[in-house]
Amino acid sequence: MTLRFGLLGAGRIGKVHAGAIRNDNNATLVAVADAVPAAAEAIAREHGCDIRSIETIADSPDIDAVVICTPTDTHADLIELFARKGKAVFCEKPIDLSLQRVKDCLKVVEETGAVLMVGFNRRFDPDFMAVKGAIDQGTIGTVEMVTIASRDPGAPPMDYIRRSGGIFRDMTIHDFDMARWLLGEEPETVMAQASVLTDPAIGEAGDYDSVNVILRTASGRQAIITNSRRATYGYDQRIEVLGSRGAVAAENHREANIEIATAQGFTRPPLLNFFMTRYVAAYANEIAAFVRAVREGGSTPTTGEDGLRALALADAALKSVQEGRAVRVSEILA
Amino acid sequence: MTLRFGLLGAGRIGKVHAGAIRNDNNATLVAVADAVPAAAEAIAREHGCDIRSIETIADSPDIDAVVICTPTDTHADLIELFARKGKAVFCEKPIDLSLQRVKDCLKVVEETGAVLMVGFNRRFDPDFMAVKGAIDQGTIGTVEMVTIASRDPGAPPMDYIRRSGGIFRDMTIHDFDMARWLLGEEPETVMAQASVLTDPAIGEAGDYDSVNVILRTASGRQAIITNSRRATYGYDQRIEVLGSRGAVAAENHREANIEIATAQGFTRPPLLNFFMTRYVAAYANEIAAFVRAVREGGSTPTTGEDGLRALALADAALKSVQEGRAVRVSEILA
Amino acid sequence: MTLRFGLLGAGRIGKVHAGAIRNDNNATLVAVADAVPAAAEAIAREHGCDIRSIETIADSPDIDAVVICTPTDTHADLIELFARKGKAVFCEKPIDLSLQRVKDCLKVVEETGAVLMVGFNRRFDPDFMAVKGAIDQGTIGTVEMVTIASRDPGAPPMDYIRRSGGIFRDMTIHDFDMARWLLGEEPETVMAQASVLTDPAIGEAGDYDSVNVILRTASGRQAIITNSRRATYGYDQRIEVLGSRGAVAAENHREANIEIATAQGFTRPPLLNFFMTRYVAAYANEIAAFVRAVREGGSTPTTGEDGLRALALADAALKSVQEGRAVRVSEILA
Amino acid sequence: MTLRFGLLGAGRIGKVHAGAIRNDNNATLVAVADAVPAAAEAIAREHGCDIRSIETIADSPDIDAVVICTPTDTHADLIELFARKGKAVFCEKPIDLSLQRVKDCLKVVEETGAVLMVGFNRRFDPDFMAVKGAIDQGTIGTVEMVTIASRDPGAPPMDYIRRSGGIFRDMTIHDFDMARWLLGEEPETVMAQASVLTDPAIGEAGDYDSVNVILRTASGRQAIITNSRRATYGYDQRIEVLGSRGAVAAENHREANIEIATAQGFTRPPLLNFFMTRYVAAYANEIAAFVRAVREGGSTPTTGEDGLRALALADAALKSVQEGRAVRVSEILA
Incomplete structure (x- = not known):
């Protein structure tokens, strides 16, 4: 079929x-x-x-x-x-x-x-799947700390930013989903800090461009997320998971796998600059997973519930910035 | 069209x-x-x-x-x-x-x-093209020494080996073409050494599985090629070019860009194991280059002459092994 | 003299x-x-x-x-x-x-x-000095975000933990000093989260073993610090600074600079396992800097004020964990 | 004592x-x-x-x-x-x-x-010792192919070159010793190629600055050595050993373990530029090994025989260049 x-x-x-x-x-x-x-x-x-x-x-x-x-x-x-x-x-x-x-x-x-599937494409990236695979196989023991660095090469157009719902709902939401997936346990509290550092216009639009978030689960597992709307060296997408027996990390993708050595040092090309190029395999795997779920009748790998929970973390993060305190997810989802 | x-x-x-x-x-x-x-x-x-x-x-x-x-x-x-x-x-x-x-x-x-184009796919690999691009832009100055390491994960079936023409004509021929391309000057003399180390059956079939070659051009530029029919860690394909102002190298491709850290150390996955996976982009670029050459009427990037010269280097390498001496390409092509 | x-x-x-x-x-x-x-x-x-x-x-x-x-x-x-x-x-x-x-x-x-100098040895590590040098030369533009990952191979003895003042005052204090040094601006607010994940005895002693901290300066620069008392792969000490024009990072030090490739992948040795081995050059540079300051009569590079401010950040972090809110450094130092 | x-x-x-x-x-x-x-x-x-x-x-x-x-x-x-x-x-x-x-x-x-010990310092470098250790522990199986890249930042003064005995006896001799040590079997034949590419004065002095060598042992193990008197990016010292079960390689040492990312790419510093800095640990280990040999009365780890055999390989390499043929070590040592 x-x-x-x-x-x-x-x-x-x-x-x-x-x-x-x-x-x-x-x-x-x-x-x-x-x-x-x-x-x-x-x-x-x-x-x-x-x-x-x-x-x-x-x-x-x-x-x-x-x-x-x-x-x-x-x-x-x-x-x-x-x-x-x-x-x-x-x-x-x-x-x-x-x-x-x-x-x-x-x-x-x-x-x-x-059947509903929400497009969290990063879960289908081959490298991130390999990270998750290492966790699931027990290679690093029990998950303790997740670190996610996610930086865009540059901010989207201002009119997009104005209707995006803000950096937490537009950009960090991917990292919230990754954090939930990698932690293997729901975050209970959210702490976040936010600034405008790359372009004052972003601040004038009521948004931020530089944010850090700490998530904490009931058992004490934690995730930190660092985001910026600007990374001159390309589309920076790294995850790292520390467990009781070790750690696993996914590296960035470069424009080419070469290195040039001169008297000035050893230089490798910048990172792939665009999410579509970076995640081309992820998008293919994502559709394949959807097709499989529909054909086989099981649940989709990224459900409406996943969409809801990632959004709740975004709302909690924003509230944490605004109120300068740890926000419990239950305050948001209640 | x-x-x-x-x-x-x-x-x-x-x-x-x-x-x-x-x-x-x-x-x-x-x-x-x-x-x-x-x-x-x-x-x-x-x-x-x-x-x-x-x-x-x-x-x-x-x-x-x-x-x-x-x-x-x-x-x-x-x-x-x-x-x-x-x-x-x-x-x-x-x-x-x-x-x-x-x-x-x-x-x-x-x-x-x-119009004739010969399938030297490696010239169309994006990383190797980036290496060549760095040379052509003068980033490393004048080319002096080329180093090529090319190792297969395992030997092909014995019946293939028997009719392959031998490792120099079947496997090293790709490296001869790369060396010519990167040296920017025709090799004049060939020195080679060959052994059977991975499987005695290869020797019984009259072939070798482990070879090293030195090429030298008229102006003294040199290339070394090291080949093995067996690399347990995957399909090993590296080039490095030393010039008067620096060097440029292309790195291998892994199964995934992750790293696992445990008490035993930091481990990254093996290399892609198969030439078709490793060179998928190269094969696409190769056909595109052929189509472009036909449409635009120019010469093809890898000509019949390229096929002839790579084969001559293979013949010279075999002769060098057999006679224990530096063989001039002119002896072969005359 | x-x-x-x-x-x-x-x-x-x-x-x-x-x-x-x-x-x-x-x-x-x-x-x-x-x-x-x-x-x-x-x-x-x-x-x-x-x-x-x-x-x-x-x-x-x-x-x-x-x-x-x-x-x-x-x-x-x-x-x-x-x-x-x-x-x-x-x-x-x-x-x-x-x-x-x-x-x-x-x-x-x-x-x-x-003359008083406080022993923040990390500022004298050659790699971290090179990071700071890159910042000071303007290579990465204006500093925006600092990321510090600092993990010990294992927890100190329990009797040390009991009188250490807690992880923030004993371990994170080094990272607070690094963050101040790299941010180039005093942190104004501190958010922190803490857990006990590696050993319940640490919790019973009233301490934590796994903490994350976000610092924010007046202009909105931020630093995140992630700490764990356990990293099976060695003494993990990484810093990364994102600026308006780029980023700079310092890598870990391994037991040896070798890599072993087998069918299981490419493995490099664990990290140096002990702070004295890791920071041997830093300790030498530190004493040399003290000697220089005394001889030349200037101020020391790590002053009593630095000691005070790092401790204030530790106290603020602990308060943030206890009260679940962003704590202003001025609350602590007032 | x-x-x-x-x-x-x-x-x-x-x-x-x-x-x-x-x-x-x-x-x-x-x-x-x-x-x-x-x-x-x-x-x-x-x-x-x-x-x-x-x-x-x-x-x-x-x-x-x-x-x-x-x-x-x-x-x-x-x-x-x-x-x-x-x-x-x-x-x-x-x-x-x-x-x-x-x-x-x-x-x-x-x-x-x-008691006589000859100063082949590289055997005492901690990284190279780790490579040898991996071989001796059987991690990579039986040794098949050794690759040594050894390049100086720049040529020594011309008056040194004139009395050095030539590049093979002065520079490659270290690599010949390394090759013998890593191959675990005496080379039987030597093939070499040599050019003058970095400075015509070197050629006028009767020497070469760019050489490649292939060694072959009785059982067919091979080593290739590539040397240049000029590497703008620092003192390049790499070894790699391929075995039946895997490979092991030692990496270069940089001035600092940092990486700077900008729109131009990711840059690490040049290599340590001087043999004394690069091999400072090797020199310490070397003297310690000599002291131990004298105290304990055993043979030294690098004997007069080692000095003799490395020189014989140098002489064979020069003869190979001059006569354009594979030279048997027995011709030299007879």
Whole structure:
């Protein structure tokens, strides 16, 4: 059985998923929808698929599943629509910027019994999977401390920042998901600190560009996350896990695996500069995991609950910055 | 214009090229030929192309170019056939095990004016291209010494070894091509030493599994090549170039970019174990370069002359081992 | 002029300083004092110096300076004694576990005009000096974020832990000093989280073994510190500084710079396992810096004020853990 | 028992050995001799030892052993003199540039039963010892191929080059010794290639600056050595050994273990630039090994035979370059 896809949203990330679907032997792209006709046409031309409206896709019997890549404020509505239509749903993170809206949406998903997967692509990166594998095999013993450094090459456009929900909900949310996954235990308290260091305009928009977070679980495991919107040397994505018997770390990816030695020293190229290049394998694995979950009927590896909990950590972090105190996740999720 | 391909030979390397053609927006696979029907059918099914005989492909007006992946002893005949039919020809190395046969074949290519490219895939590896780029930009000054370490994870099957023409013509030939490319000057003399260390059966078949070679150009530039048919830690592929102002080196590719630290030390995974995984980007770039050369009408980046010269170095190396002396390339090519 | 030293305390760290003094052409060890005769004798024998009581050393005209390596609870008294006797004083950290006692002691130092240097050895490590040098040369632009990972191979004996003042005052204090040094600006607020993960006995003694700290300066620069009392792979000491134009990091030191490749992967030896081996060059540089400061009459590179401020950060961190909130350093130092 | 030393030659390497003797608890420097009074005085002042003539040292009952650091052409005579006087002898390499002279000298050593150690310092480098340890423990199985890259930051002064005996006898000789040590089997044949690439004056002096060598043992094990008199990035000293079960390699030493990341990439400092800095631990271990051999009465770890065989390989390499053929060591040693 080949899973037949409708793609909602033909922007940057939509193109990535269209490519991943094409390269997956168990998936096929049937139709694309986008408010901008030219964007939909580009995908249709490259992948030989139909252009349909969202409503038509919802009623198309030749479509089994949708990938939602539309703007964030449409995600929850679309999830509900397609869940009710009996389609399997893959939705880019976040489900919504409002925790209450996410909860309501997930209730619909639960009632309809729909398959829902939220796009936390990093869990599907081969290196991070190898890190998780080492943990699961017991190589480093019991997990104690997780360290995540995640820095973007540069800030997104200001108009994106203004509607992103802030750095914690837009950027750190990936690290919150990674931390939960690697800690193997839910964080109970969140402490965070935030500054504006790279561009005052970010501060004027009410956001931060430089943040640090400490998470703590009931048993005392901890994770620290360090984020910056600017790293001149490329897209910096490192994780490290300390356990009772050792540690495991994933290294960055460079533009090329070469080293030049001169009188000035030994120089290796900067890091890959763009999340799509860095995570190309992750996006492919992610769609494959979704297809597998739908075909085999089990739960998806990154559920609506995962989306909810990562968002709750983001909200708790923001509250911690604002109130200068450790915030319990239960305050947020209650 | 999309270049329309016929694929001759549907074995392991044939599949690699079929995949590269599919992923190239300027190329399409029209037909495949293979003496083994099941092999041809597998390719035809996966890529939606025809199955035709070699003769039919030669006469097909809807085919512009062929990729020759048949057994080595058919290469020269097929090159001549398709050159005469006006097709552009991409041929896996080597053109032939006999230097005289290669020369005769190249004469036909020259007379017909056909486009010919020989498959020295490593020149298209992104890391090695970055090494060459650093040289060409003058970053390391004038090239002086090239060091190439090339080791296979394990020896090929004995029946392959028996008809491979020996380690110099089968394995070192890639390094000879790399050395020529990186030295920027033709080697004039060859010194080589060879042993059987990994499996006596290789020696019984008249071949070696462990060889070292020194090449020297007219101006005194040198290259050393070290080869083994066995490296337990994976497919070892390193180059390093020393110049008057510095050095540049390409590192190996691992199964994953992680490191595990325990009381026993810090461990990173073994190297990618298979040439197709290691050189997946190189094979894609190689076909793209061939397509570009055909479309733009220039010469190919790896010509028949390159095939001839690499083979001459292999013959000189073997002669050096047998006679215990420095062999001049002019003795071989005369 | 050779600086003539008296050594107070002939234990583990006393021996390190005795060795550093011997290897310094501008320093000589005149006498040692220790409550344990055998310890003093061992030093006297190895270095050919006298054994004297602390009181005698205080009155010895042939002694210019003392190195205080006695138990922590004697430090402040000894500093005051020797400051009043006109000796230059090098004292191991901390000056005292009580902030008030430190303040009183520094007042005496100020009144006497004595030279005082506090032993924050890490600032004198060649790698960390190179990191600081890169910052000072502007290579990474304006400092934004500092990351310090500092993990001991194993916890000290429980009786040491009980009188150590706790992990923040005993272990993290080094990192607080490093953070201040690298941030180039005083931290204003401290957030910290702490757990007991490696040994319940540590918790029973009222201490923690696993802590994370976030520091924030007035301009918004931040530092994160991650500590554990257990790292099976050795003494883990890493710093990384992110700036507006780049980043700089110092790597760990291994037992040997070799790598073994097998079918299981590529393995490098564990880290140096002991702070004295790891920081042997730092201890030598530290004494040399003290000698230079005394000879040249300038201020010492690590002053009593540095000792005070690092301790204040430790106290703030502990308070942050206890009260679950961001603690302002001004609350502590006021 | 403390071994009482006389030092012959107070130049650069003499100072290194004087320092190593001072730091060795089982050794003491009693006297120094040098044709240049100021040089001897400097050592005498720093180490508090006597200045004596060579003849006086030879007859001094309070001297057990000598370290010979005089010019090469005096080595053999001095070895013979001190062997006859019953002193233990440590002599810098080479014993002599003439193989016959070395043989005659070793005969005297044998007749007198004197202890002789030749200064192949690299065998005592902790990293290289760790490499050898891994081999001896069987970690990499049976040794098959050794690769040695050895490059100086820059050529020595021309007047040194003129009397050095040429690059093979002066520089490669260290690598020949390493190769013998790591191969675990005597090389039988030598192939070498040589050029002048860094400075024509070296060629005018009849020497080379860029050489490659292949050694082969009876069982087929091979070693390759690549040398250059110029490496802008520092003193390049790498060894790698491939065995049936894996490989082991030693890495270079840098000026500092830091890395700077900017938009231009990730840069680590150049290598340590000077053999004395790079091999400071090796020189200390070397003297300690000599002292141990004298005290314990066993054979030295680097014997006169080792000096002879390394020189024979150098002579064979030069002959191989001159005659363009594989030279058997037996032709040289016969």
